[in-house]
Amino acid sequence: MARPKNEHPTPAELEVLKILWADGSLPVRDVMSRLNAESDQPRAYTSIMSLMNVMVDKQLLNREPHGRAYVYTAAHQPESTLGEMVSDLCQRAFSGSSSTLVTHLLEGVNPSGEELDQIRQAIEMYRKEQAAGDKP
Numbered sequence: 001m002a003r004p005k006n007e008h009p010t011p012a013e014l015e016v017l018k019i020l021w022a023d024g025s026l027p028v029r030d031v032m033s034r035l036n037a038e039s040d041q042p043r044a045y046t047s048i049m050s051l052m053n054v055m056v057d058k059q060l061l062n063r064e065p066h067g068r069a070y071v072y073t074a075a076h077q078p079e080s081t082l083g084e085m086v087s088d089l090c091q092r093a094f095s096g097s098s099s100t101l102v103t104h105l106l107e108g109v110n111p112s113g114e115e116l117d118q119i120r121q122a123i124e125m126y127r128k129e130q131a132a133g134d135k136p
Contacts, residue, residue, distance in 0.1 A: 008085050013055055016048075017081065020061070020074040027069045028052055 009017055019034045020026060026034075032048040052072055055061040060081075063070045074081075086101075094100045111119065 007058070008088060009055075009058075009060055009081065012051055013058075013060060016052060016055065017060065017074055017078070020072060021078045025064075025071045025073045027066065027071050029069075031072070 015035060015038075016031055019031055023030075023034070028045065028049045031052065032043060032045055035048065036042045052061060052063075056063050056072075059075055062073045062075050064073070065071075090096060090098055090101045094104070
């Protein structure tokens with residue numbers, strides 16, 4: 001039986017996306033070089049090319065011809081992709097409870113004081129945006 005298509009990026013696809021989000025448009029060879037520089041297990045060109053072509057099919061990447069090769073670009077901004085992944089996780093694993101998700105996150109990650117301050121600022125900014133949206 002064929003494996004169902006996952007609309008969210010797999011761990012390997014996320015690695016590719018992080019490179020393209022940071023560096024913009026790249027051919028397969030450049031993505032492979034960056035992936036292999038960050039890993040002790042080198043990956044073959046054909047494996048990376050196949051992965052990136054699947055990502056085009058999943059609409060995670062865009063592909064444009066450039067000479068004899070293709071150049072790939074992330075189809076969506078990181079905020080959009082990561083936000084969808086977190087929202088899906090919240091729905092599937094925590095029955096839609098954002099407070100339970102955040103509690104598990106804080107317990108599992110043990111953020112620094114600086115990170116907690118950033119989280120508080122993000123919550124405050126979210127509250128202000130919500131309050132501004134409530135006004136006619």
